Amino acid sequence: xxxxxxxxxxxxxxxxxxxIVKSGVESKKVLIEIHGMTSNCFRKRESIISEKVxxxxxxxxxxxxxxxxxxxxxxxGNGSKALAGTAYENIEESYHDILGAxxxxxxxxxxxxxxxxxxxxxxxxxxxxxxxxxxNNEYLKYVKGIILLxxxxxxxxxxxxxxxxxxxxxxxxxxxxxxxxxxxxxSFVHPxxxxxYLKYVKxxxxxxxxxxNDSKYDYKELNAIEVPLFMRWGNNRExxxxxxxxxxxxxxxxxxxKEKDISFINGSNHSYDGKEEVLAKGICNFxxxxxVRGD
Numbered sequence: 001x002x003x004x005x006x007x008x009x010x011x012x013x014x015x016x017x018x019x020i021v022k023s024g025v026e027s028k029k030v031l032i033e034i035h036g037m038t039s040n041c042f043r044k045r046e047s048i049i050s051e052k053v054x055x056x057x058x059x060x061x062x063x064x065x066x067x068x069x070x071x072x073x074x075x076x077g078n079g080s081k082a083l084a085g086t087a088y089e090n091i092e093e094s095y096h097d098i099l100g101a102x103x104x105x106x107x108x109x110x111x112x113x114x115x116x117x118x119x120x121x122x123x124x125x126x127x128x129x130x131x132x133x134x135x136n137n138e139y140l141k142y143v144k145g146i147i148l149l150x151x152x153x154x155x156x157x158x159x160x161x162x163x164x165x166x167x168x169x170x171x172x173x174x175x176x177x178x179x180x181x182x183x184x185x186x187s188f189v190h191p192x193x194x195x196x197y198l199k200y201v202k203x204x205x206x207x208x209x210x211x212x213n214d215s216k217y218d219y220k221e222l223n224a225i226e227v228p229l230f231m232r233w234g235n236n237r238e239x240x241x242x243x244x245x246x247x248x249x250x251x252x253x254x255x256x257x258k259e260k261d262i263s264f265i266n267g268s269n270h271s272y273d274g275k276e277e278v279l280a281k282g283i284c285n286f287x288x289x290x291x292v293r294g295d
Contacts, residue, residue: 002021002022003019003020003021003050004019004020004022005017005018005019006018006019006020006061006063006104008063008100008101008104009077009100009104010066010093010096010097010099010100011095011096011097011099011100011103012076012093012096012100013076013077013078014066014074014075014076014077014093014096014097014100015074015075015076015077016063016064016065016066016097016100016101017063017064018041018061018062018063018064019041019061019062019063020059020060020061021050021051021054021059021060021061021062022054022059023053023054023055023056023057023058023059024054025057027057027058027059027110028109028110028111028112029057029058029059029110029112029113029114029287030058030059030060030061030105030108030110030112030113030114031049031050031053031058031059031060031061031113031114031116031147031283031287032060032061032062032063032098032101032102032105032113032114032115032116033046033049033050033060033061033062033063033116033117033118033121034063034065034098034101034115034116034117034118034121034122034124034125035062035064035065035068035118035119035121036117036118036119036120036121036122036150037067037086037119037120037190038069038070038085038086038190039068039118039119039121040064040068040069041062041063041064041068042062043271044273044276045118045271045272045276045279046062046118047062048276048277048279048280049116049276049279049280049283050062051280052277052280052281052283052284053280053283053284053287055284056284056287056288058114058287059110061101061104061105063097063101065089065094065097065098065121065124066084066085066089066093066094066097067084067085067086067089067094067120068085068086069085069086070085070086070087070190070191071083071084071085071086071087071088071191072084072085083180086120086190086192086196087182087190087191087192087193087196088180088193088195088196089196090199091120091123091124091127091199091206091207092206094124094127094128095127095128095131095132097124098115098124098125098128099128099132099137099139102115102139102142102143103139105142106139106142110142111142112142112144113142113143113144114143114144114145114146114147114287115128115129115143115145115146115147116147116148116149116283117147117148117149117151118149118150119149119150119151119152119239119270120152120154121149122148122149122150122151122152123151123152123154123207123210125146125148126146126148126151126209126221126222126225127206127207127221129143129146129224129225130221130224133224133226143227144227144228144290145227145228145229145230145286145287145290146225146227146228146229146230147230147283147286148229148230148231148232149231149232149233149272149279150232150233150234150238150239150270150272151210151231151233152210152239152240153210153211153212153213153240153241154200154204154207154208154210155200155201155204155208156211156212156213156241157239158188158197158200158201159201160241161188161189162187162188162201163187166183166184166187166197167197167201167202169183169184169187170183170194170197170198170201170202171198171202173194174194174198178194179193179194179195179198180193180194180195181193181194182194183197209221209222212240212241212242212247212250213241213242217254218254219251219254219255222251222254222255222257223254223255223256223257225257226257227259228257228259228260228261228286228289228290229255229257229259229260229261229262230260230261230262230282230283230286231251231260231261231262231263232262232263232264232265232279232282233247233248233264233265233268234264234265234267234268234269234270234272234275235264235265235266235267235268236267236268236269237269237270238264238268238269238270239270244264245264247264248262248263248264259289259290261282261286261289263282265278265279265282
């Protein structure tokens, strides 16, 4: 697999980097891969998916969002800097990152774009798609498919792994205007700022659309997706509180997308370790089905 390092800009001017993998044929199709919390574009999973989709004539762009790694500085085109990384990123700004990647792809000549997110990257993908739709963004017409890998119910996850006393701690820090301080180490599975802890636990209405434990929820954000939809989970150490087969059955009933492909991979964990090939094959089959219908 040959890849080329690329640099481009988010829609708000933040410098982003990653790599592009070309299939060896002149392709107008590209898969844009979006990583999750504390991750980056160099994971084995994304690399194998890139390798497999090139075999069916699809190029891929995998890039580091401003939320890559745990803590870092991001740089704007004008030279200014800001705190970012998973501990500090503003989820709303993922709109600028992903839109910037889409614009970059279009400028390279691609006109069929498939957005793939993993974990928090899936949350960002749904959020960005809906925001682009609400704003009637001209670039939405290039998005021909959505791939969501291990979409997590973030507020429920935080309640499960954290403790209510940490919310009290975070609210106190908010009153003290100390949002950039770090939460106690035991408050979550990785370092996180007060600001981001509150975003996930309290101020989460714009990303709280994976309510798997709410039997009455209508999944309006997922049902707003008008292009073919692919969703996968694992059933081993996955970040869901129900059996994977039960979750798949629930969403298969709740999601009305006529071109949905919702399932789980037996034996896979949240990261798809050791199951990357199976996952990649499923994605390739999904993309081929899209082309059969004309996209």
